[in-house]
Amino acid sequence: MAEIRLAKLAHSYGNGTNALKPLDMTWRDGGTYALLGPSGCGKSTMLNIISGLLKPSEGRVLFDGQDVTDKDTGARNIAQVFQVPVIYRSMTVGENLAFPLVCRRVPTPRIKARVEAIAERLGLSRHLNSRAVALTADQKQLISLGRGLVREDVSAVLLDEPLTVIDPQMKFELRKILKDINREFRLTMVLVTHDQNEALTFADTVVVMNHGEVIQAGTPQELFERPATTHVGTFIGSPAMNFLPAVREGDRVLVPGAGLSRTAPADLPTTDLTLAFRPEHAVAGGPLAGTVTRIWFEGADQVLALSVGDASLRIRAVAGAETVGAIVRFDVPQDCLRLYHQGRLVA
């Protein structure tokens, strides 16, 4: 268990492009973190730097204040679970779980006790003597995780899209096990994913990345309420946030033709402005009106696509209330309207 600090960390691969732009970040001991972003955004690069599989071009990695940048992967005491379940195919489940301890020359009785305890915790006890290849994908992922947990002094568990190949019904179960393990063992866990749902339900802190850069790091609530950029607003939440081109007129910013407006901060530029709000924040009835162009069924809710003046946007409403072609009246509370300049949050 350790606090992980990334100090001025940056990485570029041979071709000169920055896979990871310089960043500073501290992950507290026992926390759950999710690195969220599209493919190629640098999240796996960051994970591999932490685990030591990749040496950063610049900066340092510190575990509990101790510099481990030049340390070998094995010496860092990291557990990593990969996208594809990695098992030693010629071994039994028990031998798989024991492997990291055997490599570290732990005495046999101790190994046996640890393997049994971890297998018990992960629900693998009755498979201990089965061949690991014969198990299902989610059980194999548990073995991967178990190989990390079996070491008592493990610094952190790094999860590189571990749920991608798991059946949807097992995903939920496995995510729950991961959360439980985090609570029980007080382990720092870092999850890499491109699935916002996975990130928001798993982590205390979500780090949104794009083009090798950390765009925003915060609690799921913060990311949802105040996305730092239009990219985060689009990436987090379903349906995505509404972004409407706006202009400044005097001390107000407004969306022409839509009737949507808010006060402008004093030093606000006049161009490249966007007003934004979450579909969830629209309330029924009010001064704004739009024509329903499409409806998505979402259980108790429905998502309405509206045409408001020249703009099109989406709001969330109670299911069954509206039909296509109908005029809908709605309002957006002022404290839910966000203002962006050149794609970055201003107010």
Added chain:
Amino acid sequence: MYRQKYLFLLPGLLVLVAIILFPLLFTIRVSFSSWDVYNPGLNWIGGENYGRLWEDARYWQALGRLTLLSVTTVLIQYVLGFALALMVWRDLAARRLFRVLFLIPMMTTPVVMSVLWRTIFHESLGPLNPILESLGIGAAPWLSSAGWAFAAVVMVEVWQWTPFMFLLLLAGLLSLPNEPYLAAKIDGAGPVRTFFSVTFPMLGAISVGAILIRLIEASKIMETVYVLTSGGPGTSTETSSYYIYIRGMRDFQIGYSAALSLTYLIIMIVALTVIAKLLVRALVKDAA
């Protein structure tokens, strides 16, 4: 319906009958005759040839020698081929160079290569003995002493066929996923443990394939023995196929050599099936 499909199969079937089925059936029939250079023709002598074969110590010795030769050469080829493949596996630039370099022996015609090696091994004219002497090791009677001649055959076989092993195992290594290696690194395994826990088990199936193909090929060894030692000195390097060749093509005991061939064929089929099963059980541990 679609009865004409058999018509399309006919050419292939005819070729099959002509080159495999007919010779096989004809050999079976010939093995029950006393067809030789004095009395050519298909008479019927029952199992006389098989009785004679049973008591032919030279045949069984040749078979034993073949077994020893095949197992030794294939084992050495496997170990060397694996080592070479591991050496050039990761480094791309070197891999391209060595891949071509290592394949040259395999691409050489066996007879030409055996003639070359016969020259190298030549005790008074060949370059090998003077080199050994200059190194202070001393000359060896390469082709005139039983043990050395057998070693010479082993060396030539290993030299020619290690590239084949190398090629198959390198292809296998290149197809391996990277994640198990990352996992082994994280789990703290050193290079030796990684090899025995990750690389070797994952190459089990390919190893069995490569070893079997080479065993089948090695059990047919003919050119090397023919050119290098002619089975000598005495019969010390004589293998089954070479002995059958002597009986059939030199002594023209066609009936008897047919019986020898058939027995050899059956022994090989049974032995290789058993070996294949044993190898799979010993090496392939990762099948789901």
